[in-house]
Amino acid sequence: MSGGEPESSPGLAAENFGDRLAARVAMRESQLVLGLDPDPAGLWPQALYFADGTVDPSAPSGERAARAVLEHCRLALAAVGDECVAVKLQVACFERLGPPGWAALALAAATAREQGLLVIADAKRGDIDVTAAAYAQAFFGVTPTPYGPVDGIGADALTVNPLLGTDSLAPFLSAARDRSSALFVLVRTSNPGAGDVQEQRLADGRLVSERLAEMVAELGSGGVGRAGLSDVGAVVGATAPKRLEALRAAMPQTVFLLPGVGAQGGYVQDLAAAFAPGRAGGLVSASRGIVAAHERTGGDPADAARAEASRLRELAWSIAG
């Protein structure tokens, strides 16, 4: 890590992700992450209207759907971006639309960046050495080719799966650190079946998720910035608040990405332990809870989303204060 002043930082690479995040959280007064997982069958009506105006009606269905998905993301970002510190793009929802879907992913990321948001690619990748490095090129880096370099998505953070062990995470972390970015390692997910593996009891008395937490803390110990936060974060579901204190104790300098608020049944009120290292220690992620708020409240989708995002932002800010 550079010892220079933050304002004289020579470039992105000299800055630590935790410091970048902490500054962004303080400036925007938000720990809220807008999750975008667009379903082409459930887009905001205005997105279809805009897409119809820009894509040739004879274009392949994938191209038209990807355009509508992108417009949906842009509308959602325009409506609630100001309430958020980051966007979490669910890669599966773009990937299923093929090449135009992958193009829409890059454009959605660019739109979020232009709004001053950090971009979290929720891809849950995990693989061995050479392959992990290839995924890291896709999300953080650049792929050298005989025809010149090919840019990746340029994410500020990527969710990764640690089942393959620490050596499988190392190429991801190396690529992330090169550009002051971060990993969020799955530790305790938000789904009902999370216990099938993550909550199995080990012979040493710990749960598997606590072993994963240990790996995260070790891996992240070399990437802690002035704000006391590491560039190796953890995904900890907001649906398991009882596990939060033990996991915070095992990972004192780790940023928690907390999905599962809203549609999945988690409550911001239960997440106080996540914010122990400071406000930027916990990022509250909500997807359908924000974007589909109008299905519960009625009214304009953008207005409903903005009201719900504002409510969640204020709630998290007050609990973390």
Add this chain to the structure above:
Amino acid sequence: MSGGEPESSPGLAAENFGDRLAARVAMRESQLVLGLDPDPAGLWPQALYFADGTVDPSAPSGERAARAVLEHCRLALAAVGDECVAVKLQVACFERLGPPGWAALALAAATAREQGLLVIADAKRGDIDVTAAAYAQAFFGVTPTPYGPVDGIGADALTVNPLLGTDSLAPFLSAARDRSSALFVLVRTSNPGAGDVQEQRLADGRLVSERLAEMVAELGSGGVGRAGLSDVGAVVGATAPKRLEALRAAMPQTVFLLPGVGAQGGYVQDLAAAFAPGRAGGLVSASRGIVAAHERTGGDPADAARAEASRLRELAWSIAG
């Protein structure tokens, strides 16, 4: 499962993956899987030559590189496809080239299918409910959109990561079964760090990998065909032969996908236990060991690859016999 005769099967969906695989293995006398993980900086020279002849030199670098990657895959398939029963496409290596890379992935899959090979998408995906279903659409299915359906890759099998639990695998399995396809669930990977999580000892005396094996056996029990093989397979690294017997005992009807032969240090000779349920019970996967054989032996890349594939095919066939 349908009780009809195999020859009167009304469509793909009526047939079991294990039966499809067993028939294919018997017909082609091969349990060999060609792994394709193309690095744009290490393609066969002829691939660059072919690509240069078909892509506008002013096209973006990603488009040109993806074309060269596709030509490389086509050349490798032409050289060794006859020795193999399946191809394993390493999705990361296409994904890093952006939209044209994703297009090349679909075209490489189509080329392999035309050669009578099964297509294994090595993507190691894993996510919760709705997202798992989205990934399943990308690899197995079709995504409904207001503009008509968007086709996925059409894979015959997909590698998946079970860390999120059985409920996270269910949408993948449902989509796979709908088209007589399969999952290969990570159980014991081939990398040195596999032990960090997978070989942790549980309180009940088993290893985590044995718990994963139990999940695989349970999940697959509803998809066993006449050949006695299930449509839920397991990834078991050829680099850990000592673990093979215990894992085979825990998963008696599971097809093992065995990566790690060659470049990673695994030996076909050590894999006999994998073939206990029959020849189709073990699929020997080699990537750089085949495609980069000329780097060790010299000579033409295609000739060297064919010789190595032939050697591996015969070796596996004799050991499984």
